[in-house]
Amino acid sequence: MSIDNSSFKTNLSVLIALLILTVITVLVAQVDFGIFNAFFAMLIAGIKGALVLMYFMHLKYDEKIYSLIFGISVFFVFVLYFFSKLDIITRIIQTSVL
Amino acid sequence: MSNYLNCKKGLFSWLFTRDHKRIALLYMITVFSFFIVGGFFALLIRLELFKVGETIVNSAFYNQLMTYHGAVMIFMVIIPGIPAFLGNFVLPLQIGAKDVAFPTVNLLSWYCLVIGAFVTLTSLFLGGVDTGWTFYTPYSIETGTAVIPVVLGAFIMGFSSILTGLNFIVTIHQLRAPGMSFFKMPLFVWSLYSTAIIQVLATPVLAITLLLLVAERVLKVGVFDPAMGGDPILFQHFFWFYSHPAVYIMILPAMGVISELICAFSRKRIFGYKALVFASLGIAVVSFFVWGHHMYVSGQSEWAGIVFSVLTMLVGVPTAVKIFNWIATMFRGSLKFDTPFLYALGFLFLFLIGGVTGYMLAVLPFDVHVHDTYFVVAHFHYVMVGGSIMGIMGGFYYWFPKMFGRLYNEGMGQLGFALIFIGFNVTFFPQFILGINGMPRRYADYKAPYEALNQISTVGSWLIALGFIVAFTFLLWAMFKGRKASANPWGAKTLEWQSSSPPPHENFLETPVVTKEAYE
């Protein structure tokens, strides 16, 4: 349970951090980092997501089981991505042996 | 004495019940009704295939028959069959709880199943559907038949499955009786837990896939349509990401039932309890990494095929652990060959054949040879019918005295089993041979040399039907007229048998306290 460990100050600082990061997202998108563009965009989104999860959704204070459930669900999204992508990229470079 | 069956009266006390035992019986009625419907489709399919050429149905109608047979049996019978019917009844009893964690959600999930099934079957009046239960694109986008109601129905039934799984996970975490640690839980509970993990994690992907398919048909969004730059094989990836783990939604709870049956009728403690637990969890996890073995010849890259082929073979390890442990449990036990145990033995025999042929199909080059032949049909019927249906029937006979407080006729139970078991092998073993010889699946017709084996197969289907008629008739009779059963007719060790038969409204008059290991 998360009674009262979410103090007024923390929540406000998290909100401010999130807003600043949003500004950074937009600014970073104007600069060209070549292949790292998507990387930076996702990195910032990841930090923002982590803030929301840890503070607004209380994962930082709560029992670990909730974080575990969240982690597993994200992991299986990556499983879906990994094998679908594995098929698609090897489809192009393969030389048929059949 | 007041029990859950007679504590309240009237139709509405059933339709709005939140008692897990009553909901289980609602599921029982639904599941077995649809089983009869799906079985009827199967009989028509076999009848059409009795002779070469068009006999009773034309090929367009045949395509619909095989689609509905698949969709009904999978989405409405086997997936809810053990978890939602037997699991709902037994799980809270086995862990000493009064109910599942969210009784209202439990009822809601039954309504999802019924509404979903209703939506699916409305397609029958809109011209039917002929895509097969897999709804492969691009055909499912192009065909003029009523794909949308079937897909939406499956979507709604998916919620039923998700909610059941969610409910079970929470129930197992939070409602175990005092003293029942995780490793004192009966194996059926563990298998339901593994199943629930798959239900929660895999079904949402089916939901989004089906929504995309609806969007594809309504708006032609092109995600799976090569004409618009989409990739139809991606549909298969998404679909099998759910539907392969779904195969384990069907078989894992059956394995749990078999563990209970073998333990109870061998009158011994289970051999290798922890190994069986981890085998269940292992199968659940590995099931997410193997889906591509359905797609060897779909145009998926060969490299992906090789990876999936190797990963698929991993499934054999925990499965074999289970089979060896069951055999070791029976070794030097004082076996009692009652009907439920016969179903358990039937499971072992049939599932072994299903499993070994599954292993053969995991091998990429062999699968390329027999892909989309009757070999595959025979394989998955050995697993699904020989596995899941044997599990449902065995479990139903086993917990029947607990559910209704009455005993069925043992002789007729055994006769039913004998007919089903023999009929099943007569039906499906020839299909292995047909498949090896190259008879393709899903066609309404075949070449003359295949006729003899097809006729044997059709005769077998009649035996199966007869077996189920015998089994259901006498079970139905026993529900109302059977001899009164004692609290523990089998001398089994798990908690549900400590309550009276049938159990009172909140399962136990006094909350049980667990001190012993499972099956001790």
Place this chain on the structure above:
Amino acid sequence: MKDNKNLAHHFNSYKDQIRAEKIGMWLFLATEILMFGGLFVGYTIYHAEYTKVFKVGAEFLNWKKGAINTVVLLFSSWTMVMSIYYAQKDQIKKCQMMLGTTLVCGFLFMFIKYLEYSHKFHEGIFPGIYFSYTGSAFVEDLPLYFSFYYLMTGLHASHVFIGMALIFWMLIKTYKKQINSSHYMPLEYVGLFWHLVDLIWIFLFPLLYLVE
């Protein structure tokens, strides 16, 4: 706490019940993540395949509107958290104010979404076969990008809508005095759902509006 009126009959304690409900809620969120995950996976795969097309598509979008919507949702997440904060302190008036602000933010988000959609429709950018834009920026396979745009933002918007309905329900509950410091959990669950909706938008915004 045995006599708590919010305790369901089959739980031993209110604490047990809360834990059960929270696990249930997180499992539900997990299903949401996997459902949206399917779309994200599809998007990522096609983005790699049609990088240039998706870049052209993103230029059609007004990133300013997207950024404003991001700010709106982040702010609403904060007000949601604060409503729970005040509920825990039994300051129900402030809790209602925060919930009300969250609801207004939801409407604002939907309104901006509506402006965006109507602007697209005006240009003939409809989903799927109804796509009729033939302007100078057209490239082959452009409809595919907008299919994802409409599917992802559409599914997300439907969740915003559901979230708003839930928040409205919570608001009613506060007026009925059913939310207080000893029973504020429904608020917390609605909050979790609302934050998830926010979380998904945090990823949707750079993916759809700012892609290269």
